[in-house]
Amino acid sequence: MNLRYLIIVLVILLIASFCTSKKSDSLKDAFKDKYLIGTALTDYQIKGNDPKSLQTAGEQFDVITPENVLKWEKVHPAPGIYNFGPVDSLIEFCEKNNLAVIGHTLIWHHQTPEWVFKDKEGNQVSKDTLLKRIKEHIFTVVGKYKGRIHGWDVINEAFEDDGSFRNTLWRQIAGEDYLHKAFEWAHEADPGAELYYNDYNMWYKGRRNAVVKMVNEFKTKNIPIHGIGLQGHWGLNYPTVDELNEVFEIYSKLDINVMVTELDLDMLPRPEDYEGADISVNYEAKSVLNPWPDSLPDSMQTVVADRYAQFFTIFNKYSSSVSRITLWGVHDGQSWRNYWPIHGRTAYPLLFDRNHQPKKAFFEVIKTAQQK
Ligand code: GLA
16 A cells, blocks of 8 residues: 555656656757857737747747848838837837847848839839938837847848849849948947848858858948858758858858857758759649658657757857857747748648647757757
């Protein structure tokens, strides 16, 4: 009788200790001596429609990037019209939960309304007018949140893979001046905020060289820049470990913060690997391209976990230069990977599953934090 009682108590104690140990695993605590850990929140989450994600955000992360609410089309949809409501909600939530905020993004060629580049007659505006519009946008948005936004992605994706300037309307109309001016005006509007250049495929030699050249030029000209963001939309086989080591080695010598700003793992089959596929259009989900519609088998959980551990092992190695790693979403269900480049697939790109539970990848990532 006594023995049975003892066994029951022991089992209860064991279960309790298991639960508390799982609950106490947090990304932000695990990496607190290395770098900040961030996540991204969708407009839906910011509105409060997914409270579990907000809870995870508060428990696990140091810093939040809004996926959309600070993009030009959302925050400044028409001339003179600003939509600050959703941004205010996000910032209030973050301040209550001791989370920093990243302003994403001031100047990008996507999600910018057409009116920005046109006059009343529908003709393309002059350089002078475009620069005035950029200045007004930056002073209004950055100025409004002065002291409350930790850092801004000032420019998103200004270069092509080969390192040439992307031929956007910004560039066509305003030349390279828009880049310099955007950083200078953002600094004037909030001298305390960090300012970043953010882009994808940052390990491609062409783009990498262009970014290094730009940072060095900014330094010579005294244009403020505090960090570069590697978006980190990476796959199972790209970039390779060697490519990542090489690029972190190079960027860490720039003596500014290096960040991974939109990390997620493209672990579904890639349409371009199949004949006739064209990723510029959305395809009907096909079984070959959507192999795990209901759940991810253990073997694949391990593949995802190992790849994440590989990433974090590299981040840890360069932790003296790396200031932040941001995952592009809290849980698999919210990820853009479920609808791009093909709509209607079930993707598993993040560290928490659709039920908000930590995945194997989460625990493997936490383990790497022990690395020196
Ligand atoms: C780019 C942008 C992000 C987001 C992703 C796709 O990386 O910087 O804001 O739109 O594309 O989700």
